Amino acid sequence: MCRPLIIFSIIFFFFNSNLLAMEKKPYHHVYENGLFKKFRNFQGSPERNKNFKWSYKKFREAKKKINVIVPKDFVVPRESVLKNLEKYKNDNFILWINHASFIIKLGSTTIVTDLITAPNAGPLFLGPRRYTPPALELSQLPKIDLWLNSHLHYDHLSMSDIRNFPFKSAKVLVPLNNGSYWKKNNFKDVKELDWFETIEINKDLSITLTSSQHWNKRSFLKFGPGATDKALWGSFLINYKGKKIFFACDTGYSNIYKMMGQKFGGVDIFLINSGAYNFEVITGKKDFSIFHTNPEEALQAAKDIKAKKIIPMHYGSFLLGLEGQNSEGPINEPRNRLLKNAENYGFKKKDIKIFNIGQISTLDEILNN
Numbered sequence: 001m002c003r004p005l006i007i008f009s010i011i012f013f014f015f016n017s018n019l020l021a022m023e024k025k026p027y028h029h030v031y032e033n034g035l036f037k038k039f040r041n042f043q044g045s046p047e048r049n050k051n052f053k054w055s056y057k058k059f060r061e062a063k064k065k066i067n068v069i070v071p072k073d074f075v076v077p078r079e080s081v082l083k084n085l086e087k088y089k090n091d092n093f094i095l096w097i098n099h100a101s102f103i104i105k106l107g108s109t110t111i112v113t114d115l116i117t118a119p120n121a122g123p124l125f126l127g128p129r130r131y132t133p134p135a136l137e138l139s140q141l142p143k144i145d146l147w148l149n150s151h152l153h154y155d156h157l158s159m160s161d162i163r164n165f166p167f168k169s170a171k172v173l174v175p176l177n178n179g180s181y182w183k184k185n186n187f188k189d190v191k192e193l194d195w196f197e198t199i200e201i202n203k204d205l206s207i208t209l210t211s212s213q214h215w216n217k218r219s220f221l222k223f224g225p226g227a228t229d230k231a232l233w234g235s236f237l238i239n240y241k242g243k244k245i246f247f248a249c250d251t252g253y254s255n256i257y258k259m260m261g262q263k264f265g266g267v268d269i270f271l272i273n274s275g276a277y278n279f280e281v282i283t284g285k286k287d288f289s290i291f292h293t294n295p296e297e298a299l300q301a302a303k304d305i306k307a308k309k310i311i312p313m314h315y316g317s318f319l320l321g322l323e324g325q326n327s328e329g330p331i332n333e334p335r336n337r338l339l340k341n342a343e344n345y346g347f348k349k350k351d352i353k354i355f356n357i358g359q360i361s362t363l364d365e366i367l368n369n
Contacts, residue, residue: 069329076358135358257304266306275315
């Protein structure tokens with residue numbers, strides 16, 4: 001067989017293999033000329049305006065108008081948090097560390113989500129600085145068995161937290177192409193998931209990565225996992241003995257929640273972002289972001305997914321949006337709107353579980369009160 005024919009056969013096989021692989025990929029995997037290009041949101045979801053231009057200058061000026069009011073009881077004293085961790089160590093509970101960071105204890109497994117205890121949400125010393133402390137420092141965390149991380153944005157992933165995390169034997173579950181940040185920092189059990197892929201942790205507990213309405217970026221480089229949308233993003237469905245806890249962060253509102261309400265048959269507890277939704281000085285639209293739900297959109301998403309209880313998050317730590325330019329401030333504004341509008345979306349006020357930083361509540365308390 002002549003050499004040109006052999007070379008042609010190899011090229012033909014490689015090209016067609018790439019085409020077949022591309023055809024089998026779901027909608028959110030984007031390929032170009034047979035090669036992976038990026039990830040995108042669920043089909044039919046809102047899309048970013050291609051002409052949109054961010055203005056740091058406008059944003060910085062508008063932030064000066066935010067009335068940063070921290071309610072007196074918003075941060076539970078650390079001594080009380082540590083005492084409560086000991087008190088409830090044999091119970092199933094949820095504890096809010098801050099922002100999108102929660103400790104969720106289910107049976108023998110202790111989970112942490114989107115951990116950030118760093119003083120700022122950015123590289124090195126850059127980015128928004130926190131205006132409230134986390135409930136716990138890294139050294140005070142209980143033993144963590146499982147780390148769930150939704151995406152790579154700086155307010156959801158701190159390199160100092162990864163480097164100094166005291167439990168490197170913990171299992172880490174992340175969306176596709178996110179895992180290198182843990183692997184290069186001596187985490188041995190890192191699993192990357194695609195949307196709607198499920199992994200069984202033990203006979204009582206399984207985790208499903210689901211879609212969310214968001215995007216991903218960590219680097220200004222145009223290559224590597226930190227480049228725009230080169231790494232996937234997502235939310236997590238935690239199923240423990242038939243009780244379903246849905247961690248939805250970060251996400252804007254889209255048709256995915258009706259789809260998942262049908263797919264999963266409802267959820268018991270719905271944790272969803274309720275901050276960083278006002279960018280009016282830049283977008284020209286008040287309370288609008290296709291990547292973060294405002295309080296009313298959070299309620300609509302909860303209704304769509306057939307949630308029983310709602311825990312709002314993604315507020316009260318960093319000034320990431322422009323809400324709070326009023327007498328309520330950036331903490332009480334989203335809380336008050338959730339409570340005020342709950343009944344318009346089929347919920348009772350008691351279904352909105354407003355946590356303070358450091359608050360711990362058992363699953364029974366959340367579901368039955």
